[in-house]
Amino acid sequence: MPPFGGSQSIGFSQFQQKHDSNIVSIDVGGQLFQTTRQTLTSAGPKTFFSRIAESSPLYTPFIDRDPDIFSLLLSLLRTGNLPSKAKNFDLQDLIIESQFYGIEALLINSLSNPSQLEPFNLQKSLLLPLNGRDSPSTFSTTPYGSLHVAHGSKITSFDWSLRRKSTVLTHFTAVDSLLAISPEVAAAGANDFSGLQILDLEKGHVRETLNWENVTKSGSTVQAIGSSPEQMFVSFESCRRNSNSILVYDLQSLLPVAEIGHNEIFGADIDSAIPATKLQWVEGYNLLMASGSHSGPSGVSGNIRLWDVRSGNVVWEVSEKVDCFADVAVCDGLNLIFKVGVNSGEAFYVDLRNLSNGENNDSNNWVCLGDKRKVVNGKKEGIGCKIETQGSQVFCTKGGDVELWSEVLMGKGNRRVEQRILKKNLMGRVRDMGAAKVTNLAFGGSRMFLTRKDQESVEVWQSTCREI
Template identity: 40%
Template sequence: MASAAAVVTLNVGGELFQTTTATLSRAGASSPLASLGASTPSAPYFLDADPRLFARLLSFLRHGRLLLGGAPPPSAALLAEARRFALDGALLASLSRASAFAPLELRPSALLPLTGRAAPSAMSVCASPKHPASIVAAHGGVVTCFDAALATRASVLTPLPAVDSLVAVSPALALAGASDFPGVHLCRFSDDAPSAAAAPDVLSWPDSPSATVLSMAASGAPSAPCLFASFESARRTSSAIVVFDLNSMSPVAEIGRKEVYGADVEAAIPATKLGWLGEHNLLLAAGSHSSPGGVVGDIRLWDIRASATVPVWEVREKEDCFADVAGSDTLSALFKVGASSGEVFMTDLRRLDNGGGIGLEPWVCIGDGQRAAAAASSRRKVGNGCRIECYCNWVFVARGAYVEVWSQIELAPEAGGKKVMKRNWVGSGPSIEVGNGEEVAKEKAKIVSWAFGGSRMALARADKRSVEVWDSDPAAIYANP
């Protein structure tokens, strides 16, 4: 067997390339590249392929990501070349575009073990035309980044006891926060993040440096990338959303500052869920408060161009307060899971008016409306622990160990041509253990955190010290170039 550091010389379409067997092995066991041993310039392996495309694939194997610079996402020709060399499913998925994401073709493809004894508490996926889908996971006070090919990892030890909120800015930089420790902490995985080179190690709310972070979201706008961080003061007497410029890592604005007076806690519920709707230029901020009288929640939409003190829309939730809420740019809608009913509701962002409201009854149940009403009246808590997230044209809901996906379909013209939401089940992806020649399905634990990017879904389960990676079927990727 060739040494892991053995040099391999390749003649690709008349051009010579030199690499190592270790680099080629990252293509996966099913790839013919992984089986190539040492060779010399006088006797290279010959590959009848386009040298320009092969150079990009070889660069990907070396770095774990495409060095795109300002180039567009990977072309169909590059994806076809990757398939030709039978790169493993995880590598194909990392090369694919978000537009090729096929939710009903998601399959568990990798299990990434984490060091230490702590289970993952927060997840984030970095995926953009410049940054293929690397996965970042927080476990205890450690933040670990897996490269796009899932071949290498890098870890940073933070001073945080446990990370509650995590945002992957690039494969070289992530931002972490905890509800019991002040500030947003920068996690640098390499020196390839020039914007963070001279930045402080901790970003804080200028008016309250000891404030803790409850939630974070990034805008992702290429021209002016921003971080939104929801802060609460150490004494829990005030809260605000602070906007940081990710180029300079400095605070540039404050949104929705609240003060708590006396025992009126519900008057200043801080945002524990943030989301950025770039197409609508809206910031989604939601938070809830549990008391003996039940759960009360606030959902607000902010247009930061118009006002930093008055939201464009606000609703106070009491009857069936949300367990989780998310917004979709492509569907122009907000979605929530009822804490009492566990049913999914939506409201149309296009119904926003200049008066700052959608209506007295903004939510429409797209699940079982009768069951939702019965659960709300009986104050059951079927939806507790459910999570909801929007990605591309789909809405995902985590129910215990299972994942369901909602997609928008258009009715036939004779039915009015209306669009409705349809529920599908992705399932839990039970692991298969082979023992005594038999296959045994092992039930999986509850999903506690997840993230989406590229053609991937990454999730963490309760008490499991690993990251579960789901990828779209490669056949589905190439069926939609």
């Protein structure tokens, strides 16, 4: 179909005026619009708008499309955001028109930019149902809000608008680790199935399987997956559970580029027997956080390490035994490492800026954010709690609730406060509270996603002012 359904001739005087100016006239569905060539070319090369900008000023292009939606997309080009009246339109209509004009990427950026996440305004806005009877085991998001959910042997994917979904069947009995490499590709692994599989979720097949060649030549299972903008990190454990390692892959070629944290377990060396079960890239420090824990007769023990991937050296580590962690996360914006105590269920932090001098290489240096509750009758209050960071905010699950911790700035001017103060807020409205236990928590674009125990769906939390 040609881009222009017709054209209108203009006289020489009009041509001279139009040629001297930078104004472009466009007839969309019988309604005349005027804009500048700079606005049209801001859509990028090879888009519908760039072709209009390059057209002859002798003609006014006619486009047989919806003029009301065109006006919204033109505002998007002018300001980078949709106008408030866009809430009166169906999102799917906006998507179809943005695809026609070749500016869907601009629409995604306007609606799903991570910088637009408003932590204090998040409300439960949508429930995404999954096919089958299996509850989600894990999920992963892309920066602009696409979502991959593992449930049983299946992975269900939602596009950035959450309007389109597709489900593929994997070779796993259950998926334990998942990384969204792109909206169409994911890396998946299981604790009881050898190898990391790179899945094409559009075509529903395995592109390739990545394995760790350990000393015993046995198979290797995946315990955790993480990534930086350029690399993918995979925690492997041999099927005999006598060795473990973290492999570093180039994210584009998926070729191995380094190996760190290789442990061969001999005798009762419990610490080295613990593989990393969570990997998080710390962008501001160019370090990889790796944490893992183990439950034994004497309780839960674990370790947290910060790796310099380039040198393969540990720059800081701590062993946890007294109140080991249920989960760990690093907040770049606050320069803090957070954990949830598996016994107490309390949130703790330690300052990243003091780690290099060795002061915090002791679990006693954790600062408790809560009430320092004592464990009663050996009950582990923190089992299953999750903690994640987004920007300068920290989100911690407690049963069916989500706590938001944010730093309170004290003092003015050059006055400094010695102790950092973080304040807790409960997320959502009263009707959102007291539901089933939260099992997974993640962020994608301007949304928060979570799953609950024994529920076959994903909750979507979004800022009310960002909804369309």
